[in-house]
Each structure stands twice: as structure tokens, then as C-alpha cells.
Amino acid sequence: MREDDHISREQCDRSAHYRSVHGSSSRNPAPHPLSPCRRERGPLRRRPSFKRRWQQRSWWVRLLLSLLLALACVLLLAVLLGSPDPDTSPSTSTASSGSEVTSSPLLSQILDYVGAFIMPCGNCFYRVKGQEDLCESFFMYNRAKGTLYDGETRLFLRGNGKPVYMYSMGGLAEYCVVPANALAVLPDSLPYTESEILGCVVFTSYGALRHAAEMRPSDSVAVIGVGGVGSSFICNCLQIAKAFGASQVIAVDVLDEKLQNATTLGATHTVNAANDDAVERIKEITDGRGVDVAIEALGKALTFSQCAKSVRDGGKAVMIGLAATNVMGEVDITHLVRRQVKIIGSYGARARQDLHQIVKLAESGAFNLQNTISRKCKFEEANGAYEDLNHGKIVGRAVVEIME
């Protein structure tokens, strides 16, 4: 189309609009003499009514338009009827000690749920950044003060009604309130008590490999955790690494018993760090390069250093073991810079996206849940279990069962 054609079409449209508003009159601007509308359509005529145009359409066009209109009405009705009641928003849903959840439009059925120990608010700066494991509200209110995100606790002693402030859910309470963001439905196919670890140790291991290490199939993975607390992380990191398609899975520990267990859980190699230099052995196993991903699960200066030295050039050393306050770890700065080694901290995972995936993995048989639980206690035995934990007598995971 030429430029003057374009101008004349605009003029034609303007004059047609003027006529539709003011009717035909001598004041109406005359169409441009070279207007394409004029040339194509001939003399101007009044636009037919909607009813007339509807009758002129073929029967199948009318049928299609009618169906589309009906569908739009049904969808609008569904949206209106399904709008959540603001008084029962998901962030204030009521939960029992894990067996029942009510009072939420999202969680309106009585089902078993598993909860993650990081409960994202779903509204903060880190939610926008896609890092809900750093949720500001969780750390500001629940981690620091033991409250939910309105600054209040929902836990009270049964006898005197005194408030209880509790980090991450309800501890040993029979009933507690948790944000729905931190829950995933527990299917009947998974065991109730043993699945407790899905939102804790498995959650932590999954976050380390999925987000911190960004593990890919065929990666080689070493998990360094020397006995004690680190052992349960080893078990789960091994199983998740295997589920993610790791080519080599190397378990490092000082107890042969733990290493044998690691082999049954999918470790392709084991290193007893009490007998061998862990870093040298890892390099031997990986043709001198080091692993793609190394996980440190104990939080000690020695294993921190071993983890950083165990990765290949450009590899990722992921730290998930918590240390005592002010414990420092050493790293060879020049090696880190020249060889592009990445040292990454990881704490938990992203509940809303990860917990459902973890449950699916568990359903697929990726985890040996029974093997990770080293002790089950009754509610009356809880104090003794905490004593044993303080004295390092619990290796693996202990679970307190509160059954009615």
C-alpha cells in the first residue's frame, strides 16, 4: 500500500465515525476522493443492525458463537463460586500434629500431611527471587521468635493456657498451626511415622543437590559426613544423588558399619577417612580430577576443607553441616580462584515446589525411609531421647510418635 493510500483510509475511518455519531448531515466531512473504502465499497450505506447481521450469518457460525458464549458463562460462574473466603486463607490453616488439617479452602479434606521445617510465607522479597528457603518472615518471626507471621503463637499449655513459642511447627504438641505453604499430602502408600524425615533431613539433602549443586545426570558426587549427625544426611544424599542419575556416589565416613550401609543405599565407592586420606582417595576414584559435587554434612573445619579440596576444577562444594558458633573453615584462596571452585552454603529447600517432588520420589521408592530412622520413641520417652541426643547417643534419626 502506498503512503497516500494509508492516509486516505484514516480519513475514511474518521468520516465514518462522525456519521455514526451525528448521522448524515451537510457538516459531515466528505470522504477523501481516493479513499480505498469508497473505492471498494461503493456508496456509503447505514450499517445493518446487530439482529440483521446475526440473521445473515450461516447457521454453524451462530451455533459456534452460542456455544462459546455458554462456555464463558459457565467459567465465570465457576470462578465466582470458587473464590476463597478471606477469613480462611491458606496461611492460617489449622493443623493437628500432622494427621489432620482443616479450615483451609486448599486443605479442606482430612488427610495425612507431611510438613517442611522451613515454612515460606509466600509474600516476601525472597519469594520473588525464587529462594523461599531464605524466607524473611520465617527467619524473622518463626526462627527468631517462635511465632507465626503475625507475631503471635498458636500454642498454649493445656493446663494454664500459657503461650508457648516454638521454632518450626509444634514440637511435641498434639495440635499445631502451620502455614499451608509448608505442607504436602502424604499418600497412603508411604508409612506415617517414617515419612517425618521427608520434611527435615531429606528436605535438606534434596535442596543441597537440586538447588545448591544444581546436580545433573552423570555427575559424580561425594558425601562427606563422619559419623553422628552427618550419617543421616549421608544416607539421604546418597539416595537422592542416585535418583538424580549420579555416575559415581562416594561415601566418606570413619565407621565401616556406616559405609556398609551406604553401599546398600547406592554408594558406588566408600572411603574410610580414619584409614585413608579422603581427598586423595576421592581423586583416585575420579581419575585424578575430583568429583563434580561434594557435600559436607558435619559442619567441622576439617571436613569443610576436605569438601573444598575434593571437587574438580569448576566443581561445587556444598556445605549443609551446621557448626558451633564462630567455627571457621579454611580454603586455599588461589586454588579457589584459578580453578573456579564454588563453595556454596545450603539450608533446607523450597517447600512449595520441593516437598511435593520429595513425596513423589519417596513414592517411587527412591528412599529407604526405615533405614534412616534409628530409634522410635513413645511420647513418654521423649525427655530421655533428648538427653541421649545431647550426649551423642543417637546416630541417625530418632522419631517421637504421638498417636491417639
Ligand SMILES: [Zn+2]
Ligand atoms: Zn517469605
